[in-house]
Amino acid sequence: MNATATDSNAITGRVFNFSAGPAAMPAPVLKQLQEELLCLPGAGASLMELSHRGQVFTDILHDAEGTIRALYGISDDYAVLFLQGGAALQFSMIPANLIRGNGKTAQYLVTGSWAKKALGEAKKEGNVEVIYDAKDSNYDHVPSPSDYKVREDAAYLYHCSNETIQGVQFGEEPACPAGVPLVCDASSDLLSRPLEINKYGILYACAQKNAGPAGVTVVIIRRDLLDHAPADLAGYMTYKNHADNDSMWNTPPTFAVWALGKVARWLADDIGGLEAMQKINEQKAKRLYDVIDSHREFYLGHAKAEYRSKMNVTFNLPSDELLGKFVKEAAANELASLKGHRSIGGIRASIYNAMPREGVEALASFMTDFASKNG
Numbered sequence: 001m002n003a004t005a006t007d008s009n010a011i012t013g014r015v016f017n018f019s020a021g022p023a024a025m026p027a028p029v030l031k032q033l034q035e036e037l038l039c040l041p042g043a044g045a046s047l048m049e050l051s052h053r054g055q056v057f058t059d060i061l062h063d064a065e066g067t068i069r070a071l072y073g074i075s076d077d078y079a080v081l082f083l084q085g086g087a088a089l090q091f092s093m094i095p096a097n098l099i100r101g102n103g104k105t106a107q108y109l110v111t112g113s114w115a116k117k118a119l120g121e122a123k124k125e126g127n128v129e130v131i132y133d134a135k136d137s138n139y140d141h142v143p144s145p146s147d148y149k150v151r152e153d154a155a156y157l158y159h160c161s162n163e164t165i166q167g168v169q170f171g172e173e174p175a176c177p178a179g180v181p182l183v184c185d186a187s188s189d190l191l192s193r194p195l196e197i198n199k200y201g202i203l204y205a206c207a208q209k210n211a212g213p214a215g216v217t218v219v220i221i222r223r224d225l226l227d228h229a230p231a232d233l234a235g236y237m238t239y240k241n242h243a244d245n246d247s248m249w250n251t252p253p254t255f256a257v258w259a260l261g262k263v264a265r266w267l268a269d270d271i272g273g274l275e276a277m278q279k280i281n282e283q284k285a286k287r288l289y290d291v292i293d294s295h296r297e298f299y300l301g302h303a304k305a306e307y308r309s310k311m312n313v314t315f316n317l318p319s320d321e322l323l324g325k326f327v328k329e330a331a332a333n334e335l336a337s338l339k340g341h342r343s344i345g346g347i348r349a350s351i352y353n354a355m356p357r358e359g360v361e362a363l364a365s366f367m368t369d370f371a372s373k374n375g
């Protein structure tokens with residue numbers, strides 16, 4: 001398979017898609033899905049038409065899980081679950097399992113829109129405490145360990161590793177006492193870099209940024225955390241049900257799991273794993289930030305330099321008029337979906353794993369050219 005969207009095999013008419021999510025998928029994966037969609041070789045039917053209990057899908061699910069386990073070196077101390085409900089359901093499932101009805105307190109680091117939304121849902125489930133909130137600086141950074149203190153008896157410490165809307169990213173895990181489970185929303189950076197899973201209690205991500213199509217959410221959970229749910233919690237909400245039933249407590253999103261498995265395989269086999277992916281992602285991000293830094297009067301970066309996201313590059317232009325012109329001219333140059341989230345405005349270039357270097361190069365050239373003509 002080949003990693004670019006512009007090679008001779010690619011479907012014609014595809015532009016460089018900087019959408020924040022659902023986002024670009026690797027073209028070779030889409031092509032393989034297309035080829036196998038009508039009839040999965042040897043199965044006599046489309047994967048979408050097969051029982052989730054049958055051997056064909058069971059093998060696909062195990063293969064997807066196995067590939068993710070291999071990429072991160074995940075031990076058997078963790079369950080890897082494929083759930084529905086997106087990241088949003090995890091905002092509720094985590095506190096429902098870990099603090100509902102038990103009087104414990106969960107602590108939150110609020111570094112942008114997604115952590116804030118997760119906090120709002122957690123408040124409905126039990127005691128929560130915000131130990132850091134970056135709102136006074138309009139969410140342009142993440143805290144250092146000396147900026148907050150985690151209680152030794154906290155039910156968990158929650159953070160979002162990459163704030164997709166503001167474009168700020170944790171370079172390393174927050175400081176967390178050994179006895180406190182670290183919980184992470186990695187929706188927009190899972191599979192983009194290596195991580196030490198052993199540092200986490202729960203790490204989860206919806207798939208539609210970096211890992212596949214919308215409809216499946218990967219939850220990596222330390223097995224000792226499966227036993228904390230209140231007995232009257234809804235069945236679907238209870239992690240243990242999913243872990244005990246191989247993510248088949250009810251019908252899983254079979255198509256999305258299939259596609260996610262293929263993305264994971266592309267990453268392992270074609271890219272060469274998470275370290276190789278990280279290197280590519282760092283180079284891509286640097287290319288765009290270098291353009292921003294060499295036109296400081298013109299491109300106004302949102303995040304402070306040390307906390308810049310490698311996935312979502314956010315910046316503004318000197319006026320709304322120029323902003324509109326930028327988006328319009330970029331689109332005419334086949335650079336799509338660059339408009340920032342309505343809550344912070346500006347431009348957001350999402351450059352997840354599947355964005356080829358050529359796409360970043362095309363955007364960087366466009367930006368340089370646009371600045372020289374309009375600056």
Ligand SMILES: *Cc1c(COP(=O)(O)O)cnc(C)c1O
Pocket residue numbers: 021085086087088089114160162163164185186187188206209
């Ligand atoms: C996209 C995103 C979400 C929301 O995901 P849904 O699947 O729509 O619930 C949550 N957190 C982060 C970091 C995201 O990027």
